Amino acid sequence: MPFTPVLHAEWLKIRTLRALYGALVALFAVTTAFSAIAATGSTSDPDFDPLFTAFLGIGPGQIAVIAFGALAVSSEFTGGGLRLAFTAVPQRGRWYAAKLTGVAVPAFLTGLVTGAASLLVARAGLGSAADGLTAGQQLRGVAGCGLYLALMALLAAGLTALLRSAVGALGILVPLLLVVSFVLGTAAGGLPEYLPDRAGQVVLHASPDGSLGPWSGLAVTALWTAAVVAAGAWSVRRRDA
Amino acid sequence: MTSIDVRDLSKEYGTRRAVDHLTFTVAPGRVTGFLGPNGAGKSTTMRLVLGLDRPSSGTATVGGRPYTALREPLREVGALLDAQAAHGSRTGRDHLRTLAASNRIPLSRVDEVLAGTGLTTAARRRVRTYSLGMRQRLGIAAALLGDPPVIMLDEPSNGLDPEGIIWIRTLLRRLADEGRTVLVSSHLMNETASFADHLVVLGRGRLLADMPMRAFIDARVQPAVRVRTTDDGALRDLLARHGHEAAPDEDGGWIVRRARVEDIGRLASEARLPLLELAAQEGTLEQAYLDLTAAETEFTAQRQEA
Numbered sequence: 001m002p003f004t005p006v007l008h009a010e011w012l013k014i015r016t017l018r019a020l021y022g023a024l025v026a027l028f029a030v031t032t033a034f035s036a037i038a039a040t041g042s043t044s045d046p047d048f049d050p051l052f053t054a055f056l057g058i059g060p061g062q063i064a065v066i067a068f069g070a071l072a073v074s075s076e077f078t079g080g081g082l083r084l085a086f087t088a089v090p091q092r093g094r095w096y097a098a099k100l101t102g103v104a105v106p107a108f109l110t111g112l113v114t115g116a117a118s119l120l121v122a123r124a125g126l127g128s129a130a131d132g133l134t135a136g137q138q139l140r141g142v143a144g145c146g147l148y149l150a151l152m153a154l155l156a157a158g159l160t161a162l163l164r165s166a167v168g169a170l171g172i173l174v175p176l177l178l179v180v181s182f183v184l185g186t187a188a189g190g191l192p193e194y195l196p197d198r199a200g201q202v203v204l205h206a207s208p209d210g211s212l213g214p215w216s217g218l219a220v221t222a223l224w225t226a227a228v229v230a231a232g233a234w235s236v237r238r239r240d241a
Numbered sequence: 242m243t244s245i246d247v248r249d250l251s252k253e254y255g256t257r258r259a260v261d262h263l264t265f266t267v268a269p270g271r272v273t274g275f276l277g278p279n280g281a282g283k284s285t286t287m288r289l290v291l292g293l294d295r296p297s298s299g300t301a302t303v304g305g306r307p308y309t310a311l312r313e314p315l316r317e318v319g320a321l322l323d324a325q326a327a328h329g330s331r332t333g334r335d336h337l338r339t340l341a342a343s344n345r346i347p348l349s350r351v352d353e354v355l356a357g358t359g360l361t362t363a364a365r366r367r368v369r370t371y372s373l374g375m376r377q378r379l380g381i382a383a384a385l386l387g388d389p390p391v392i393m394l395d396e397p398s399n400g401l402d403p404e405g406i407i408w409i410r411t412l413l414r415r416l417a418d419e420g421r422t423v424l425v426s427s428h429l430m431n432e433t434a435s436f437a438d439h440l441v442v443l444g445r446g447r448l449l450a451d452m453p454m455r456a457f458i459d460a461r462v463q464p465a466v467r468v469r470t471t472d473d474g475a476l477r478d479l480l481a482r483h484g485h486e487a488a489p490d491e492d493g494g495w496i497v498r499r500a501r502v503e504d505i506g507r508l509a510s511e512a513r514l515p516l517l518e519l520a521a522q523e524g525t526l527e528q529a530y531l532d533l534t535a536a537e538t539e540f541t542a543q544r545q546e547a
Contacts, residue, residue, distance in 0.1 A: 013339045080322060083326065
């Protein structure tokens with residue numbers, strides 16, 4: 001069966017669930033608000049990075065985007081919903097691809113808008129401290145924000161498909177993003193740099209100082225996401241519904 | 242002619258065999274009742290036909306093709322497996338819209354099936370607010386969405402009110418009369434008897450019977466005659482003389498097994514015995530089913546002893 005109608009159906013499914021709208025609104029509101037607050041803080045720290053300060057809200061904001069990715073997939077698992085989805089679209093790979101597209105595109109677009117808004121409000125707060133930022137750095141930050149958030153949404157969606165449970169997926173991802181990163185602190189170097197969130201957020205820094213650059217960092221996150229999405233695909237295609 | 246063909250189908254979950262070398266065909270133009278106790282493999286068989294579970298061996302096809310090879314499957318097969326499948330936060334109409342979109346079914350058809358299942362006024366309410374009967378109707382609406390020639394319903398009368406049960410009975414009849422293939426599982430005997438033309442009976446995953454309902458009942462339940470008279474003694478003597486055995490009924494009548502009303506009526510008339518009541522007792526599906534499952538239990542018990 002052709003892909004377009006399947007994609008249309010998945011897009012409708014996402015549009016018709018209010019919780020998913022809510023998650024994207026929360027992504028925008030939380031990220032922008034935290035970035036605005038961060039921009040009013042001290043700028044005298046020697047490690048001060050005006051670009052990352054403007055995107056600091058992505059730390060709490062990304063929780064909303066992984067909730068979006070996880071809920072978009074888990075909404076199919078309630079009460080035999082997956083069986084119904086697979087009777088409508090028996091080609092499970094196609095269904096999964098459409099579902100992931102329906103997750104990635106809104107997450108990316110909301111991420112772009114969120115990134116631009118965060119940068120604007122933060123620059124207003126930072127004042128002259130942000131003057132050193134080049135247009136290229138700012139564009140890279142906004143695009144990176146959209147890409148990073150889309151990858152995180154996909155990571156959550158893939159993990160939910162693998163575990164067939166949003167609770168399971170969020171139970172792994174939320175501690176990973178909040179606790180692990182917090183415990184490891186901002187200590188640069190070593191393996192923590194290659195965690196999906198740490199690697200992907202390099203793109204939001206004005207002058208990255210670790211072993212990963214902005215785009216190679218995003219590529220590392222993309223590898224994590226690809227691995228989890230592939231494992232999810234295996235689960236979707238192989239297991240009885 | 243689109244039929245459901247199940248050929249030597251087996252499904253094992255671990256060491257438990259849910260479906261055991263099952264072979265049967267569901268033909269168009271009639272309602273086939275799918276019977277069996279809970280855990281007999283009815284739902285598993287339906288899932289296997291829909292390509293949701295992988296068979297351990299054997300095949301299940303619809304119109305000669307496996308379900309997963311159908312291009313727009315909702316236009317070929319309509320199925321109700323679980324009334325809880327609709328997401329509670331979507332409206333009934335949105336639920337059907339998403340299904341319709343994936344199989345390029347026009348939006349007008351969504352409103353048609355909503356009207357046909359009596360859900361028009363509830364269409365824009367969230368499914369969470371629906372009663373079990375309304376969810377069941379929504380599930381049936383989803384099954385009818387693609388106007389499919391094959392319809393499979395798992396326990397469709399669950400949660401329906403008395404009007405709903407009459408409605409589904411009429412609907413099933415109409416679908417079969419339109420020449421569609423209709424397979425309906427149930428564990429309610431009287432309910433099944435009211436709509437089925439043909440029966441497929443499962444027990445422990447194996448096929449116990451595949452025959453017209455009337456033949457199934459007649460083969461298993463002996464006909465009897467119920468008779469009531471003013472003179473019980475004379476009736477008993479009369480019947481005994483002609484080799485009939487009469488057993489007293491609860492309310493003063495007599496049940497004569499293996500007899501027909503024509504015989505008993507003539508005998509009573511010739512003996513000038515006044516009759517207050519004379520009626521043929523048709524076997525019921527329930528009696529026939531219980532007879533079959535009793536025999537089945539005996540058979541498996543013997544096999545285990547051996």
